[in-house]
Amino acid sequence: MDVIESTIIDVLNYSDSCVVVPTHIKPDGYLFEPAIDGEPYALQLSFSEIRGINSQSNLFREGFLRFREQEAESIYEKLGIRNTESILTDEEIKNIILLPTKSGLERLLKIQSSSMFERIRGLLVQLENSGKYDISTRVKNVITGRYKELYSGKRITEIVIRPTAQENEKVEEDKANSKVSQLEAEIEELKLLLSKSLNPVPAGTATEESKPARRGRAQNNG
Structure with missing residues (x-):
């Protein structure tokens, strides 16, 4: 998406709460009503307004307001918002x-x-x-x-999350399944090698791939 100041963009509110956003074009603010059954409330704003909102608040950086999925990446990039995977709905x-x-x-x-x-x-x-x-x-x-x-001002957490017993079991199960798949592939390869050793191609026998193309005798039409 090629974003310029006049580009009109859908701005979405997925939350259960209202969001009021003033802009330089509408100082009294736009009212974003709550989402209903997971369907976001949408208003169309110019990128110029969006840039202004972003310079004065964290509404986009923290996921209070969002954009259409197919447009979001280019808009975030234009706004200078990084680590977009951390923006949670x-x-x-x-x-x-x-x-x-x-x-x-x-x-x-x-x-x-x-x-x-x-x-x-x-x-x-x-x-x-x-x-x-x-x-x-x-x-x-x-x-x-x-x-x-x-x-308390601690930006980097010291809390350590340990996997639950179920998560550990899932990891072990995935490892076991991976090993089984690998063994099955190796067995199939061994079967193929065994088949070739039990049914060798006699020396001097041309296979379909190596057999030279037969040349036809030129017909004398005269």
Whole structure:
């Protein structure tokens, strides 16, 4: 996507909360209503406005507002936003909280923005208050611990995430499956070699590939 100042871009709000964004064109602000059933609320803004918003807030850097997937990379690049893989949606954060894995929790621990982590804590509280989920103590401890680190000025976490027994079992299972596949391939190769040794091609016998093309006798049409 070729982005210039006048380019009109869909700006999306995937969160469950309203977001109000003032710009130099609309000082009283644009109102982004909450997403409904996972469908984002969208408003069209010029790239000039988006650049202005980005210079005054972390809304794009921290994933409060997002762009269409097919356009996002070029827009982030134009805005100078790096490490875009760390920009999490509310849905991604909820999945990490409800279905925690070592890699998922480590993504949370890499966050160095206190305002971004306030958002994560807010989603944790929201899920707890819904009464629908049994959130693990492990997840609560990780989020609380990282929150305390950030507010004590510790940008790089000292929290270590260890894999669960199930995750270790999955790793071992994947290794075993990989070894089985490798052995099966080796067995097939040995079978092929054995077949060739039991059925050798007699010396001097031309195979289909090596057999010279037969030349036809030129016909005398005269």
